[in-house]
Amino acid sequence: MTTLRYQQQSFELKAGQSVLDCLAGHGVPVPHSCRAGVCQTCLMRATAGNPPAASQAGLKDSLKLANYFLACVCEPKTDLTVALPDDAQSSIHAIVRKLELLNHDIMRVELETSLPLYYRAGQFINLVHDSIHVRSYSIASVPRLDKHIQLHVRRLPQGRVSGWIHEELQIGQNIEIRGPAGDCIYVPGKSEQALLLIGTGSGLAPLYGILRDALDRGHSGPIRLFHGSRDLHGLYLIDELRELERRFPNFAYYPCLSGANVPPGYTSGRVHEAALRETPALKGWRVFLCGHPDMVKITRKKAFLAGASMQDIQADAFNVSHA
Amino acid sequence: MTDKPSLAAWYDEKYGKKPAPSLFEQLGGEAAVNAAVDIFYRKVLNDERINRFFEDVDMDKQAAKQKAFLTMAFGGPHHYTGLDMRRGHARLVEQGLDDSHFDAVVENLAATLTELGVPAGLIGQVAAIAESTRNDVLGR
Numbered sequence: 451m452t453t454l455r456y457q458q459q460s461f462e463l464k465a466g467q468s469v470l471d472c473l474a475g476h477g478v479p480v481p482h483s484c485r486a487g488v489c490q491t492c493l494m495r496a497t498a499g500n501p502p503a504a505s506q507a508g509l510k511d512s513l514k515l516a517n518y519f520l521a522c523v524c525e526p527k528t529d530l531t532v533a534l535p536d537d538a539q540s541s542i543h544a545i546v547r548k549l550e551l552l553n554h555d556i557m558r559v560e561l562e563t564s565l566p567l568y569y570r571a572g573q574f575i576n577l578v579h580d581s582i583h584v585r586s587y588s589i590a591s592v593p594r595l596d597k598h599i600q601l602h603v604r605r606l607p608q609g610r611v612s613g614w615i616h617e618e619l620q621i622g623q624n625i626e627i628r629g630p631a632g633d634c635i636y637v638p639g640k641s642e643q644a645l646l647l648i649g650t651g652s653g654l655a656p657l658y659g660i661l662r663d664a665l666d667r668g669h670s671g672p673i674r675l676f677h678g679s680r681d682l683h684g685l686y687l688i689d690e691l692r693e694l695e696r697r698f699p700n701f702a703y704y705p706c707l708s709g710a711n712v713p714p715g716y717t718s719g720r721v722h723e724a725a726l727r728e729t730p731a732l733k734g735w736r737v738f739l740c741g742h743p744d745m746v747k748i749t750r751k752k753a754f755l756a757g758a759s760m761q762d763i764q765a766d767a768f769n770v771s772h773a
Numbered sequence: 774m775t776d777k778p779s780l781a782a783w784y785d786e787k788y789g790k791k792p793a794p795s796l797f798e799q800l801g802g803e804a805a806v807n808a809a810v811d812i813f814y815r816k817v818l819n820d821e822r823i824n825r826f827f828e829d830v831d832m833d834k835q836a837a838k839q840k841a842f843l844t845m846a847f848g849g850p851h852h853y854t855g856l857d858m859r860r861g862h863a864r865l866v867e868q869g870l871d872d873s874h875f876d877a878v879v880e881n882l883a884a885t886l887t888e889l890g891v892p893a894g895l896i897g898q899v900a901a902i903a904e905s906t907r908n909d910v911l912g913r
Binding site for chain 2: 486507508747750751754755757759760761
């Protein structure tokens with residue numbers, strides 16, 4: 451008999467029954483669509499036990515390594531404890547160690563966790579304000595380089611959580627976080643591969659982490675970072691990125707401004723247009739897209755049409771909830 | 774004296790004749806589908822004759838559909854029925870999907886396989902499987 455565990459409940463899996471069917475049969479809502487192991491809507495994660503290889507077919511390597519699987523085609527022969535991607539790890543405590551404005555509306559938040567948190571730059575954590583208000587923030591820090599977990603929090607108009615972070619959060623305060631999750635990360639092993647990083651606003655956070663992770667691991671292929679905003683005060687970390695550009699000949703930094711006033715040393719135009727203008731042929735490149743959902747969606751298609759393989763396009767769209 | 778053919782014949786005699794590999798196996802199975810889906814989908818999106826039928830759709834879902842289609846055309850395991858084909862394309866037929874568009878897709882499929890170095894005989898078999906869905910896809 452095979453046992454399926456979800457949260458504090460245990461269910462018996464019938465022969466030939468999928469994890470999705472078993473959970474749905476017990477009233478556990480799991481998002482799903484194709485029921486054929488293709489659409490990946492029913493992505494879940496095994497927190498104990500091993501999902502069968504067939505339930506991981508088609509997933510990116512980084513997800514496979516993290517024991518993600520597709521519930522609709524997962525028929526485990528041995529016991530499995532599963533979680534939805536966003537409740538994979540229960541929350542842990544973190545202490546706010548640093549708060550620093552990076553520009554007029556983006557705050558660098560540094561957190562020290564009570565227990566060691568194993569994460570990769572570019573993943574995200576969920577920051578818990580209260581039981582209803584939980585927000586995802588990308589991780590800008592690299593475990594080997596940075597003492598604390600670093601987030602870049604953009605203040606949104608009427609943003610419940612971002613407003614709290616910008617106005618009320620204090621150094622030394624104890625907060626609750628969940629995660630990490632996400633697979634928008636630098637995968638070592640192809641150090642000659644060319645990397646294209648495109649981000650808007652605080653979408654720089656994961657890219658800044660991925661960039662430094664790659665450089666620190668001795669990535670030898672070209673790395674191009676395009677960070678865009680409308681005007682100059684929307685950009686940040688400019689000096690540090692220019693310094694990295696001087697130190698690493700394979701790294702090029704393109705601060706892009708879509709507004710009318712473009713000083714020397716800055717690239718004119720919208721960030722994804724500038725990136726594809728400078729890098730029109732993307733065959734063999736690995737592409738990271740972070741920030742505004744429309745930019746991510748458009749650029750994903752354009753990067754693919756420019757020759758990047760679908761498996762080599764990592765996208766992290768910052769969807770904004772208005773609660 | 775044993776050379777390879779006679780050894781194969783000896784094994785055939787000993788264990789029974791090995792079944793001929795299926796089309797899907799000859800093409801390289803799921804790995805071949807994965808190699809083809811990128812090239813094929815890019816060709817389709819770049820093809821002015823048909824890309825309007827593929828616009829405004831979620832790229833992940835669209836790629837998954839292309840993969841399912843290629844698996845079927847490669848003779849691989851699939852669960853499509855003629856009815857699925859009809860339902861899945863009914864909206865596109867309303868938008869004007871016709872034989873010329875179907876031909877263009879088959880053309881892109883063949884060009885993809887040529888690019889991957891697949892022998893002409895196998896390409897013909899794949900095209901024949903794709904062809905067998907024509908009337909269902911076009912709702913006839």
